[in-house]
Amino acid sequence: MTLRTADGVIRKALAGFYFVRTGEGEEYMCRGRGILRREGLTPLVGDRVSISVQDEEEGVIDGLYPRANAFIRPPVANVDVFVCVIAAADPNPNPEILDRFLVTAEAADVPSVICVNKMDLNAAGPEKLRAVYGGHYPMVMTSAARGEGLDELKGLIAGKAAAFAGPSGVGKSSLIGTLTGRDAETGEISKRTGRGKHTTRHVEIYDTDFGARVFDTPGYTSFTVMTADDAHGLAECFPEIWAAAKGCRFDDCTHREEPGCTVRVAVESGKVARSRYNSYVRMFAELNERDKRT
Ligand SMILES: Nc1nc2c(ncn2[C@@H]2O[C@H](COP(=O)(O)OP(=O)(O)OP(=O)(O)O)[C@@H](O)[C@H]2O)c(=O)[nH]1
Ligand SMILES: [Mg+2]
Ligand SMILES: [Zn+2]
Incomplete structure (x- = not known):
């Protein structure tokens, strides 16, 4: 039975359910209508949707509104900016994985901010990263553990839909915890269970008090999906x-x-970093192969 219809945004996707928040601020746990699947449409966190409300808690997604952009990994839509998180160490930075991600964002015309976290570890990596990326992308150095660099990060994403992306364990959830004030809670849980790590398994949007909506996403261990045309x-x-x-x-x-x-x-003179050029050449070869096959 349908009580009414409403428009909303998918805030979280979990176990086949989509949690939709309506303009009035109510949240409904929704399934997607079969027609979406048959049309090959997969709802994504960040999608604007129309739903039929069935009772106080549940609804059905009837349709998706046109997207500004959509991504497979992480599975998110309508992103204003990506925060590409990389750790100064533990895990050590992998520039090629970062380059692949940056290309995906560029191909969709979504700007990226590079966030080097775990600066408290005093590793040698960050200076190199700054030399390679600093002139070409906004960069911010943070320590979620010490609460450093967060105001600068806030300044770069204020008022925007900011999706955090990056390898597992770099500190995406920790950063989002400190930005949203949920850090104390996370700390307690980790003390009780004795685990230092809570690998994120679903995508979810959180509100902040500085106008940004931040998307937490699961980390990836490799990045093979290529979306350059x-x-x-x-x-x-x-x-x-x-x-x-x-x-x-x-x-x-x-x-x-x-x-x-x-x-x-430009590579010889150091204007283009060799690691970036190498990423380009490798990805070029891959795309060439793909284009030949299709
Ligand atoms: N030293 C240090 N450790 C950090 C910092 N930020 C996060 N950590 C630790 O790094 C580990 C991973 O942090 P998470 O926030 O879970 O990392 P994540 O990027 O969300 O990982 P996934 O959810 O698996 O993708 C945890 O043990 C954190 O306590 C930091 O700034 N400095
Ligand atoms: Mg996480
Ligand atoms: Zn040329």
């Missing part, structure tokens, strides 16, 4: 490579073997 669109997804490519003599330069390629000159 094609090999030639790839250079566009590396801001500093794209800037260097403007000077190339040939419009169709792939920036690999071509003589006089200005991207390679």
Whole structure:
């Protein structure tokens, strides 16, 4: 039985249920209507949806409103900015995984902020990361453990729908805990169970008192999904490579073997970091293979 219909946003997805908050602030646990599945539409956290309310707690998702953007990993929609979290150490930074993620965000025209967490570990990695990414992406150095760098992070995401993404264990949930004031609670749980770690298994949106809605997402251990349109669109997804490519003599330069390629000159002079260029070349080869097959 349908009591009424309403519009809302999916705040959490868990075990086949979608938790939808309506404009009036009520929350309903919803299933998706069969028609969505048949049309190949998977509701995502962040989606704006129309629902039929069935009783005080439950409803059914009837349809999805058009999305500004949607991602497979992490499975989120309508993101204003990604906070790409990487740890100074423990786990050690993996630049290629970060580059793959940044390309995915660029391909969808969603800006990224790079957040280097666990600065309290005094590792050597962060200076290198700043040299590679600092001129091309907003960067913030944080310690969720010590509450450092959080005001700067807040400034970068205030008023936005900010999805936290990154490998498992880098501190996404810890950062979100301190941003939303839920840290004390998490600390108690970890003391009681004796576990230092609470791996996130679902996507959920949390409100903050500075106007940001933050998405916590499960960490990934590898990143193979490639969403750049094609090999030639790839250079566009590396801001500093794209800037260097403007000077190339040939419009169709792939920036690999071509003589006089200005991207390679920029790599030699250090304007483009070698690790970024290597990521580009590897991803180019992968996309080329994929395009050949299809
Ligand atoms: N030293 C230090 N440890 C931290 C910091 N932030 C988080 N940790 C610890 O790192 C571990 C992982 O933190 P989480 O917040 O669960 O990491 P996550 O990115 O949410 O991990 P997944 O949910 O598995 O993707 C926990 O033991 C935290 O206490 C930090 O700034 N410094
Ligand atoms: Mg987590
Ligand atoms: Zn070139």
